[in-house]
Amino acid sequence: MAFRRLRNFKIFLSVGFAVFFIMTYISFNDNGKSTSLYKFPEQLWRFMMSSRRQCGCDTCVAEPEGSTWFDERLNLSISPLLTKQNNVIPESVYKWWLTLQGEKKPKDIYEVMEELFKVIPGDFDLMDQSPYRCRTCAVVGNSGNLKSSYYGPEIDEHDFVLRMNHAPTARFEQDVGSKTTHHFVYPESVRDLQANVSMILIPFKTLDLQWIISALTHGTINRTYIPVPRKVRVSKEKVLVYSPELMKYVYDKWLLNHGRYPSTGLLAVIFALHVCDKVDIYGFGADSKGNWHHYWENNASAGAFRVTGVHDGDFEASILANLTSINKVLMFRGR
Ligand SMILES: *[C@@H]1O[C@H](CO)[C@@H](O)[C@H](O)[C@H]1NC(C)=O
Ligand SMILES: *[C@@H]1O[C@H](CO)[C@@H](O)[C@H](O)[C@H]1NC(C)=O
Ligand SMILES: *[C@@H]1O[C@H](CO)[C@@H](O)[C@H](O)[C@H]1NC(C)=O
Ligand SMILES: *[C@@H]1O[C@H](CO)[C@@H](O)[C@H](O)[C@H]1NC(C)=O
Ligand SMILES: *[C@@H]1O[C@H](CO)[C@@H](O)[C@H](O)[C@H]1NC(C)=O
Numbered sequence: 001m002a003f004r005r006l007r008n009f010k011i012f013l014s015v016g017f018a019v020f021f022i023m024t025y026i027s028f029n030d031n032g033k034s035t036s037l038y039k040f041p042e043q044l045w046r047f048m049m050s051s052r053r054q055c056g057c058d059t060c061v062a063e064p065e066g067s068t069w070f071d072e073r074l075n076l077s078i079s080p081l082l083t084k085q086n087n088v089i090p091e092s093v094y095k096w097w098l099t100l101q102g103e104k105k106p107k108d109i110y111e112v113m114e115e116l117f118k119v120i121p122g123d124f125d126l127m128d129q130s131p132y133r134c135r136t137c138a139v140v141g142n143s144g145n146l147k148s149s150y151y152g153p154e155i156d157e158h159d160f161v162l163r164m165n166h167a168p169t170a171r172f173e174q175d176v177g178s179k180t181t182h183h184f185v186y187p188e189s190v191r192d193l194q195a196n197v198s199m200i201l202i203p204f205k206t207l208d209l210q211w212i213i214s215a216l217t218h219g220t221i222n223r224t225y226i227p228v229p230r231k232v233r234v235s236k237e238k239v240l241v242y243s244p245e246l247m248k249y250v251y252d253k254w255l256l257n258h259g260r261y262p263s264t265g266l267l268a269v270i271f272a273l274h275v276c277d278k279v280d281i282y283g284f285g286a287d288s289k290g291n292w293h294h295y296w297e298n299n300a301s302a303g304a305f306r307v308t309g310v311h312d313g314d315f316e317a318s319i320l321a322n323l324t325s326i327n328k329v330l331m332f333r334g335r
Helices: 002-028 037-052 068-073 091-099 109-119 152-156 206-216 244-254 264-275 300-307 313-325
Strands: 136-140 160-164 182-185 198-201 239-242 278-282 329-332
Touching: 068 244, 068 313, 091 244, 109 206, 136 264, 160 264, 182 264, 198 206, 206 239, 239 244, 244 264, 264 278, 264 313, 313 329
Parallel strands: 136 160, 136 278, 160 182, 182 198, 198 239, 278 329
Antiparallel strands: none
């Protein structure tokens, strides 16, 4: 009798353990996608380590992994977005920011922000890291190296797909994908966006913030240093603003003040390091023949002038090379 009871107890215990394992397995499965049973021990290990982990992926961008170069640069306490809560621009940042495009008589930035947050919600921050989150991001640049890459389907598998400036997807889906969750723009590089896409406005001057207010309402501003669209098709609720503090941090900490200011591409990559757990990079750099055209341009020489300008392309490329060499990002260079 006693023996029987002991056996029942053992069965009960095994079933209990099995249930526990399965629950663990399910809750730590990366976003419920493709895992298999042999990952069991790994899942359990992950569960036990979860209190110390930054995210629920196999590797987390924000986790220190022995690169002092990286650890000295990444500073997650800098919020990536200007929001109602994060609306104070430190004086040193503000002074630097005003010089970017030489704004002479800027309107009071706090008045402009107050007006702005009456038009857009300004209450997202995307900084919801947790041991349970595994947010994969594809940062898609505009390089001609995307042509005939057939990256489209794998780009679309990411939770976030971040694109920039004029980048189209229509007609290029097989190489660049069709999904976009966030699109980085400034007034001079803007395009209409689908209703479910978040615009991330990168402001280089006070007028850029005034422009977005105008473009979403009365449409009176039609010019910055060049003509810009009076109106733009985008959901107001989905407009986000890149923080000037993050811009200066990218310039100081990552770029070590090379060039006049960071390119949209670098701003997007560092943004992704702050809000994503896994970062894959597509469409950066020249094509295999060394050309700098955009993937939607037929003329490969069209980008010749882009090599010079306000950005230090070589230094930016070596930042990306370093991030790649320590596996913080995966770089897809075209096929
Ligand atoms: C990170 O940024 C915060 C806010 O600007 C700053 O106070 C802190 O000193 C920075 N940390 C490092 C290690 O640079
Ligand atoms: C956004 O909307 C488009 C068109 O309505 C749709 O095809 C696409 O799947 C949507 N994307 C996401 C990420 O929901
Ligand atoms: C901008 O608007 C003003 C006033 O309505 C008009 O005179 C001007 O031609 C417009 N400029 C452009 C570039 O459309
Ligand atoms: C391609 O672009 C270059 C540089 O802008 C230009 O000189 C050349 O005429 C263009 N070729 C064609 C076929 O459009
Ligand atoms: C890349 O990493 C190496 C080794 O840590 C470092 O010496 C170099 O300055 C880094 N390059 C950039 C652009 O930060």
